[in-house]
Amino acid sequence: MTSTQHVPVLIVGGGLVGLSAALFLEYHGVPFVLIEKRTGGSTLPRSRGVHTRTVELFRQLGIENRVQQAAATALKAGRFGGAMRGASLATAERLDLANFMKSLENPEPSPSTFCFLPQAQLEPILTELARERGGDLRFGVELCEFEAAADGVVATLRDQSGTVSTLRADYLIAADGAGSPIRQALGITGWELPPTHHYLNVFVxxxxxxxxxGRTFSQCEIVNDTVRALVLTKNNTDEWSFHLEYDPARTDLTDYPVQRCAELVRAAIGVPDIAVEVLARTAWDTGVFVADEYRRDRVFLVGDAAHRHAPWGGYGANTGIADAHNLIWKLASVLSGTAGPALLDTYQAERRPRAIVAAEQARLGTEFTTRYGIETPDNAADLARQLSTNTVMSRYRYDSTAVLGARPGAPHVDLLTGQAGTRVPHLWIDSSQRISTVDLPGPGFAVLVTGASAAWRDAVAEAHWETGIDITVHALPAGEWAARTGLPEGGALLVRPDGFVAGRSDEDLYPSTLTAALRRINGVLPSDTTLLGAAVGA
Structure with a gap:
């Protein structure tokens, strides 16, 4: 047994969410150790689409171009998109997605764009970037046990050679997947819905x-006398995922050796003698789980450890990465001493409702035609409840208890206009279109002022002196920014490090109350403290 190492944050799990958490911690200057019992990344494509909002998060880290460059070569031929169905790939026909495409119109303005990059290709990039930036990543190391206390977590680790060590962390982030041994060890329960389908994911x-x-697609549904399957593209030429439906009451993974999987894949293709090489396979189902608790003392659940549902819509990994982004700036603030422990309570309050929305939307996509917005005699109710990807991932509003000055309202907005609790609106602020208003917050807070900013600059200087909180001020040309936010000359938005508006000057935020507002947001003042009273008493 070696001596006990101390680190501010221990991440357990080296998938997309755990690696993203590592990069967010590095961005905020927080030392960490990441452990992953696997020796390498995922061999299955799994997640494929990187939503625009996720690309914005990568943009904040300065890695957007690296990710987009990889995405540009992910498809070897043709294009990504569309849907087909039929008795086999050989005879499948393209579906009319007019309604679906209409739902993609008028996306929320952003400096970033969606990209197609399967998990098997994205994970190595994130791993390499984290190591380039000095991250302590330990693959082939597993968590044997842990003891959580009020002042930290003691973890027992074992590497592949059998060497056992202990590590003490101020906080533990559980990014250890849908089965999450950490969540189970803590006895955290959750909201569950039974699976509607069971699949074997056969990557070939x-x-x-x-x-x-020449036909291209994102998904193709196959139904014939031999197999029911859903086919997903990885590179549009020679790598594909065949999700073979099966009945767990009659069979399990052991009943599907490689040879049988290859035969079923050929049946789905419709060419009995085509060469098929099975690269990997695993079982999964469409069951839903959202943890009742995202935090237990010093342990936090992120990604699949906190929520699991069907992949329709691509909400799984993207929602999980947003979890990590929300959590990390708060951990960094508490560890630096500029925030109180109460700030960490807002993690569950903000992120758990997002997981429920994602799970509900994925559930609505269970039936293939409904997934693509195609009307049938039986799906009118489900179609009416569907939300666009932009709405789910970008146009949401955090609960009023977690932000300054927010008024109770709908969880989604039609357009981002700087409403408290929403992501700051995007506008290009230079002629080269390289700097967006979305780029201004982080790693600290930002005050975005319409026009003249002298009063706010003085207030920001005082607030930084009084609280130690990093905060910048940016004067934006009135015109279009005023039109977008509804703020007059001298009006301002207070934006958190994660890009979410925490206060508006027309909703009880003033230069004289900025210091008190920051203290309240960061959990130093009680949430029910009036800003005027706090400012007077400061």
């Missing part, structure tokens, strides 16, 4: 260029 190499003859 098979050259389908001749079979498809």
């Amino acid at each position: 190499r098979a050259d389908l260029t001749e079979v498809l003859d």
